Amino acid sequence: YLEKSLYTYLSNKPGMGDTGETIIINKEKIALNNLKDKDSSRMNIKLYDKAATAAAKGLTGILEITDYRGKETLAAYTHIPVTNWGIITKQDIDEIYKPISTMFKQIIILLLVFTIIVSLTAIVFTNNFSKPIYSLISVARKIVDGDFKKRIEIKRNDELDYLAQAFNKMTDYLVSELELQKTSGEIIEEIASTIDLKVFSSNILKKLMDITDSCIGAFYITSEDRSSFIPIKSIGLDVDSIQNFHAESLEGDLGRTLALQKVITTRINPDEANFTLKTTIGTLIPRELITIPIIAGNRTEAIISLASLETYPEITFKVINQIRIVLNAAFSNILAINERKKLSVELEEKNWLLQNKQSELQKQATELRQQTEKIKQQNIELEKQRTFVEETSRLKSEFLSNMSHELRTPLNSILSLSKVLLINKDTNLKEEERGYLSIIQRNGKNLLTLINDILDLSKIESGRIELKPRLLSLRTI
Secondary structure, X not given: OHHHHHHHHHHOOOOOOOOOEEEEEOOOOEEOOOOOOOOOOOOOOEOOOHHHHHHXXXXXEEEEEEOOOOOEEEEEEEEEOOOOEEEEEEEEHHXXXXXXXXXXXXXXXXXXXXXXXHHHHHHHHHHHHHHHHHHHHHHHHHHHOOOOOOOOOOOOOOXXXXXXXXXXXXXXXXXXXXXXXXXXXXXXXXXXXXXXXXXXXXXXXXXXXXXXXXXXXXXXXXXXXXXXXXXXXXXXXXXXXXOOEEOOOOOHHHHHHHHHOOOEEEEOOOOOOXXXXXXXXXXXXXXXXXXXXXEEOOEEEEEEEEEEOOOOOHHHHHHHHHHHHHHHXXXXXXXXXXXXXXXXXXXXXXXXXXXXXXXXXXXXXXXXXXXXXXXXXXXXXXXXXXXXXXXXXXXHHHHHHHHHXXXXXXXXXXXXXXXXXXXXXXXXXXXXXXXXXXXXXXXXXHHHHHHXXXXXXXXXXXXXXXXXXXXXXXXOO
16 A cells, blocks of 8 residues: 555655655654665665654654765654654755855856956056056155155046045145144143233234234233223234223124124125224224134133234134134133232231231230239239238237227226215215216216127127027017
8 A cells, every 4th residue: 555655755756866765664763665775675674863763753853864875864854643653855965065066166167267357357457557556655655754745646537536636635634734733732832831911912912913814913801890801912003092892792793702702703895894993004904803702711701803904714713713722721720820829919918917916916915924924923912911911800800809808897897886886875975976987887888888899890800790580670670
């Protein structure tokens, strides 16, 4: 049945060449159809290559294997689930790569032919192109060596002519850029080497006028109150014709410069001009004006005004635009230096005042120390006096206490005896004598009261008084 149905399809090998072959194997890897290089009578041949093993396991893929003949082949394999068989289709690698080898040989032949044709073409066109190329290389080397006056001279209407023209234009541009860099470098060097405002304005104005071929120039700076711009340097202008410019006025070139904070250019038609400048040699009508603002801290702190009798070339504006940043930075630095100098002078004045004040304070401190020493001496004297007073008071109190005691004793005796005499009526005293006794009694009591008061005062001073509180009637008091 297989021979009538399946083997017919297996033997059909269109596109598989001379070595192509399709093999069916069962799960034991035994070939179920006749093999190409095996006797057809021999069946049940078992295959051991990797493709047969993978197909028997139910896998699908492509491998390079060594088949049952011992030859290198490219095998594609898959699995038939229903019958649990594997199908392997293979072809020898030599036969597969044979067309590629043939094509590779053809490509090599074509490359050799093409190389020969190109070489011949190059030889033919070398004579026409080598000379201008050598000329271009020679000029390029001279330009590299610093000879910027050399140019390529090729007169032919082709690509080399266009290349030479482009090279010459590039050289011209390079020369102009180098000139620009040189000019800008000179101005920047001048800017960086100056820190005095007047010297800065004079040097910059001269340098700009020299480079731009200006005939008139003026340098304005803001006043201290920032209300106007004051000219501090001018070249070519009549000094009497220069006026201050009000900072709030936004008219004319100076006003536009203040408003826009950028370089302003004004071209004047000589036939229609009503703008003239009074110079040192007479009245002139400029052809073009340039107004350059100098910015510091986002404010226009100075203005440079230039005028020329001719139209300014393009390089002039390139120079101005290239140096503006450095110009602004240098001017800011000068303002900062001037401010520091001003602050330094103020600080020196304040230091001088402070030193004078310090000297005065030292003098006052010396006087105060002297007064303090004097007060200390006075305090010592006062302490001595206080001690003396206290001792004197103590002695006085002692004296009063002793005196009171000594006086009270005889006075009490006098009072007692005089009282006895007054009370005793049997005495032979006359009426006048009794009057004397009454006077003695009365004055003795007064004297005793005075002595008691003095004794109480001495007790109070010495702090030995005894307080005996009792209730009193305010009305009685």
